[in-house]
Each structure stands twice: as C-alpha cells, then as structure tokens.
Amino acid sequence: MEPKAGRREWLGLALLALPLFVLAMDVSVLFLAAPHIGADLAPGPTQWLWAMDVYGFMIAGFLVTMGAVGDRIGRRRLLLIGSVAFAAASALAAFATSPETFIAARAVLGLAGATLMPSTLALIRTMFRDDRQRTTAIAVWMTTFSVGVALGPLVGGALLQVFWWGSVFLFAVPVMALVVLLGRALLPESRVAAPDKVDPASVVLSVTTMIALVYALKELVAGGLDVIAVSVLVLGAVAGTVFVRRQRAIPNPLVAPGLFASRVFRAALTLLTIGIFTITAVNFLVPQFLQMAVGLSPLRAGLLTAPMALSAIGGSLAAPALAARWGAATVIATGAFVSLAGYLVLAQSGSDDPLWTVIVGGALAAFGLSPATVLTTDLVVGAAPEEHAGAAAALSETCGELAVALGIAVMGTLVTAVYRLRLDGLLPPGIGDAARESHTVAERVAAGLPPDTGQAVRGAAREAFGVAFSTVGYVCAVVTAGLGALAVLRLRRRDGITVRV
Missing domain, CATH: 1.10.287 (Helix Hairpins)
Known part of the structure; x- marks a missing residue:
C-alpha cells in the first residue's frame, strides 16, 4: 500500500495550485480586457490574432520540452524558475505601449507557463502516491483553474472600472513571488535519479x-x-x-513511446483535447457577447460569467465521487450530453433575449465538461511511472493548451466570418468596409457618424455578433456529442490503466 500524504503535502498542494490559478486568471482577464486592449493598442487583424494566440502556441510548443527538462533538472527547480519569468513577463504585458511589445510579452508568458504546468502536475504525482488521494488532489488542482476563471472576470472587471487594462496583468507578480518564497519549504525536489541529457x-x-x-x-x-x-x-x-x-x-x-501503448491513454488525451476545445468557446466568447452584443459594462459582464466558473468548480469536485459510483466512462459521457444541452441553450441567445439564457447555457456547458478534464488527466498521470511524470504531465497539458489555442483560433475565425457575412445585409447604405473588420472597429466607425446613422451601425454590429455567437453554440453542440460517444466507445475497457476514484 502506498503511503498516505500528510499535512505538508496538502499545504504543498495549496502552493502548487497558485501557478494554475494565475494562469487561469491570465486567460480570463485577457478575454474580458480584449476590447480595451484592442481600442488602446489598435492592432491590425493579424496582430490581434497573434496577441490572442501566441500565448497558447508557445505553451503548446514548449510543454513537452519543459516536462522532459523538469524530469532531469528537478520539477521544483523548474517551477521556481518559471515563476520568476512569468512575473517579469506579466509586468511587461501590463506596461506594453504597442501591439508588438504586447505580443512579445504574451510569448514570454507562454514560455514561462510551459515550465509551470508540467512541474506542478508532476509534483502532485510524486507527493500523492495513494490513488484516491492523487485523484482528489488533481480534482482540487484543476478546480483551482475554475476558481481563477470565476474570479478573473470579477477582479478584472473591477480593475478595468478603475484602472487601465494593464492592471489586470499585474496580479500575477505578488502571487508568483509567494510561490518562490515558500516553494523550497513546502515542495519536495523530484527528478530522475540518473538523468540523461535532453536531446537537442x-x-x-x-x-x-x-x-x-x-x-x-x-x-x-x-x-x-x-x-x-x-x-x-x-x-x-x-x-x-x-x-x-x-x-x-x-x-x-523526450516522450517515452511506451506511454502510448494503451488505447485508454490515447483516448484520454483525445477526450481532454476535445473537451477543452469546446469549453474555450464559452470562456472566450461569452464575456465578449455580454459586452458587444448586449452592451454591458466589463464589471457587470464579469459578474454574469461567475456562474459558469462556479458550475465548473462543482463538476470538478464531484468527479471523483461520481466516477467511483458509475465509472469514468459513464460520468464523462453523461457530462458531455449535459454540455450539449448547454450549448444548444447558448445558441438561442440573442442581444434582445433574457440574460438567463446565456448564464444557464454557459453554466450547463461548464458543469458537464469539467468532470472529463479531471478524470482524463488522472488517467494520463496515473499511467506514467514516476520517472516519466513530467513527460506525462506535459502531454496532458500540451493537449489542453493546444485545445485552448485552437479553440480561440477556430471559434474566433468562425465568429469573424459569420459576423461579416451577416453584417453585409444589415449596414446602412454608404458605410465603408471598415465596420466589417470586427465589432470593435464598427463601434469606432459609429462614433464618427451622425447619431442616427451611428446607432444603426451599432445595432447592426450587435445583431451580427449575436448571430455569430449562436453559430458557435451549434458547432460546439455537435462536437460535444462526438465526445460523449467517444467516451462510451473507448473508455469502457481500461486496457491496463486503472484509475481508482
């Protein structure tokens, strides 16, 4: 029987949750601050896509490398180095005065994030050797992300009401300083006993x-x-x-090929990628919908997104108990169809519809998919021997971050395409093509027009964005239905990987 974790390990888990909390805050406040960043820095369409995407690209690109580096030099050491780098890059992003500087800061944040994520998850694998405790620890660790998503819009919205948009990035600096100060006292060093060299x-x-x-x-x-x-x-x-x-x-x-020998291991990575890809649409688009299509302030939009994150917290914490009773495959599949219902509700939302449709739809989507992220991550981490914990954690996080980047890119592009197509039939005669670039540009165009014409442009832009938002809801519903079917077909047999929940 594996030894049980004690007080120091659970305090260490609380410290390990802080970097993930900051990463979640960083993502959610970026979504909320996006209109303000776009208005202040005035990036071109390509620059704006890079500003939104480069963070995820860098994490996805370097996670595997950093997981392998952590296995060799020590996961705690890599965590502390990454924390310092993330704090410095956050300050650079906060005080950026040009799109190029902001993009560079986001790139460094992505690189630093790639050191944090596999280190924390690999340390959990080392600190919690008992299967039940490990699953609970992973649920708590991932719930922290949902808490960050919940508090990000609230804190970010409050900051945006009082300060400039850069203030939302400065939150990471004191938190990362705390990780550095307490890391040596609460976290064990963990690495391969006789490490080999990283293959360049x-x-x-x-x-x-x-x-x-x-x-x-x-x-x-x-x-x-x-x-x-x-x-x-x-x-x-x-x-x-x-x-x-x-x-x-x-x-x-960098990655031991034997990790992919199991069908369940491969299926868990696939399910994790699909689930995060779809839920990214909610995290990315709902705050923008509430501001752009409904016309709410950043603070009120942030408050209305809180139920989605709270639902994700509930789903994550309930995952171990639910899976212990009904099995991981059943819980993941059932949750997928709960999310499907949520996406269909979101698809019915329009700028003139009651706000509860957005709140309920987003909450259902988040609640249904959150158990899948906990259980699939536990499948992946629990399968790996301790010497490959960093690599396995990196694979799990690579899939997650790749899914976030793809979700922003694909869903953002889909929104833009549908927005432009719909706007063509709504704009008043004589309005140039500039308003077709984005809703933010349309607002700037409207501000320079006579009041009646400007109001017509604003109304057209809001309606077009609402139609685009509904389209994304239908697409996510279809994708989530496929996720549920895959869970039933591929996770019924454990194929040598056992996760005790």
Whole structure:
C-alpha cells in the first residue's frame, strides 16, 4: 500500500495550485480586457490574432520540452524558475505601449507557463502516491483553474472600472513571488535519479511540430487554402513524423513511446483535447457577447460569467465521487450530453433575449465538461511511472493548451466570418468596409457618424455578433456529442490503466 500524504503535502498542494490559478486568471482577464486592449493598442487583424494566440502556441510548443527538462533538472527547480519569468513577463504585458511589445510579452508568458504546468502536475504525482488521494488532489488542482476563471472576470472587471487594462496583468507578480518564497519549504525536489541529457534535435522537432501545425491551422481557417499555410502545415507534419521516429530510436527520448501503448491513454488525451476545445468557446466568447452584443459594462459582464466558473468548480469536485459510483466512462459521457444541452441553450441567445439564457447555457456547458478534464488527466498521470511524470504531465497539458489555442483560433475565425457575412445585409447604405473588420472597429466607425446613422451601425454590429455567437453554440453542440460517444466507445475497457476514484 502506498503511503498516505500528510499535512505538508496538502499545504504543498495549496502552493502548487497558485501557478494554475494565475494562469487561469491570465486567460480570463485577457478575454474580458480584449476590447480595451484592442481600442488602446489598435492592432491590425493579424496582430490581434497573434496577441490572442501566441500565448497558447508557445505553451503548446514548449510543454513537452519543459516536462522532459523538469524530469532531469528537478520539477521544483523548474517551477521556481518559471515563476520568476512569468512575473517579469506579466509586468511587461501590463506596461506594453504597442501591439508588438504586447505580443512579445504574451510569448514570454507562454514560455514561462510551459515550465509551470508540467512541474506542478508532476509534483502532485510524486507527493500523492495513494490513488484516491492523487485523484482528489488533481480534482482540487484543476478546480483551482475554475476558481481563477470565476474570479478573473470579477477582479478584472473591477480593475478595468478603475484602472487601465494593464492592471489586470499585474496580479500575477505578488502571487508568483509567494510561490518562490515558500516553494523550497513546502515542495519536495523530484527528478530522475540518473538523468540523461535532453536531446537537442528532439526539442527542435517538438517545438517546430506544434507551432507549425497550430499556425497552419489558424491561417487555413482564417484565409482558406494558401501556399504559405499549406507549406507550414507540411513542415509541421514532416517534423512530427521525424520526431516520433526519433523518440523510438534514441535512448533519451523526450516522450517515452511506451506511454502510448494503451488505447485508454490515447483516448484520454483525445477526450481532454476535445473537451477543452469546446469549453474555450464559452470562456472566450461569452464575456465578449455580454459586452458587444448586449452592451454591458466589463464589471457587470464579469459578474454574469461567475456562474459558469462556479458550475465548473462543482463538476470538478464531484468527479471523483461520481466516477467511483458509475465509472469514468459513464460520468464523462453523461457530462458531455449535459454540455450539449448547454450549448444548444447558448445558441438561442440573442442581444434582445433574457440574460438567463446565456448564464444557464454557459453554466450547463461548464458543469458537464469539467468532470472529463479531471478524470482524463488522472488517467494520463496515473499511467506514467514516476520517472516519466513530467513527460506525462506535459502531454496532458500540451493537449489542453493546444485545445485552448485552437479553440480561440477556430471559434474566433468562425465568429469573424459569420459576423461579416451577416453584417453585409444589415449596414446602412454608404458605410465603408471598415465596420466589417470586427465589432470593435464598427463601434469606432459609429462614433464618427451622425447619431442616427451611428446607432444603426451599432445595432447592426450587435445583431451580427449575436448571430455569430449562436453559430458557435451549434458547432460546439455537435462536437460535444462526438465526445460523449467517444467516451462510451473507448473508455469502457481500461486496457491496463486503472484509475481508482
């Protein structure tokens, strides 16, 4: 029987939750502050997509590398280094005066985030050896993300009411300082006893694969078939193929190929990716819908998004007990269809409809998918031997961060496409093409027009954004139905990986 975790381990878990809390805050406040950042820095359409996406691209690109580095140099050491870097990059983002500086800061934040995420999850694997305690610890750890999502809009909205948009990024600085100050006292060092060297070629191939694939997909979705995008896609596919073959051939792989021998392990990663991809649409678009289509202030929009995060908290904390009674496959599949109902409710929301449709729809979507993130992460982490804990954690987080980046890129592009298509039939005669760029641009155009015409442009932009929002709801409903079916088909047999909940 594995030893039980004691007081120090549970206090260490509280400290490990802080970096994830900051990462969640960083994502949610960015969504809330997006209109203000766009109005102040005035980025072009391509710059704005990079400002939103580069953070996720960098995390997705470097997570595998950082997981392997943490296994070798020590997960606690990497966590502390990453905390310092994240605090510095947050300050740079807060005081950015140009789109280029802001994009650079977000890129460094992504790189720092790639050091934090696998380190914390791998340390949980080391500190909580008992299966039940580990599952509970992962549920608490992931619930922290939902708490960050819940408090992010509240804190961010309050800050935006009083200060400039950069203030929302400064929150990370004192929190990361606390992690650095207490990390050595509460967290054990954990690493491979006789570490081998990191293979530089594998690092280059891993980073090239992830960034190239995500970039190419974003460009293909945004602009259709394009020679450059297709070339980058091919580059990513080739680099990925060479990476996989190299991992099988060298004695010091970044990712041990044996981890993928289990069908359940592979299915868990797939389900995690799909679930986070769809829920990103809620986290990304609901705050913008409440501000752009409904016309609420940032603070009120933040308050109305709190029920979604609270529902996610409830679903995450209930996951271990539910799975113990009915099994992980049943809980994940049932939750998926609860989320499907939520997305269908969101799809009925319009700028003139009652706000409860947005609140209830978002809460159902978040509640249904949150158990899947806990249980699939536990499947992945529990399957790996301790010496590969960082690599397994990195794989789990890579799927999650890749899903966030793809969710923003795909759903954001879908919203833009539907918005422009719908707006063409709503704009008053004589209005130029500038209003078609985005709802934010349309508001700026309307401000320079006569009152009646300006009001007509604002109304058209809000209606078009509402139609785009509904379209995303229907798309997410279809994707979530597929997630539920996959859980039933692929997780009924454990295939050698047992997660006791």
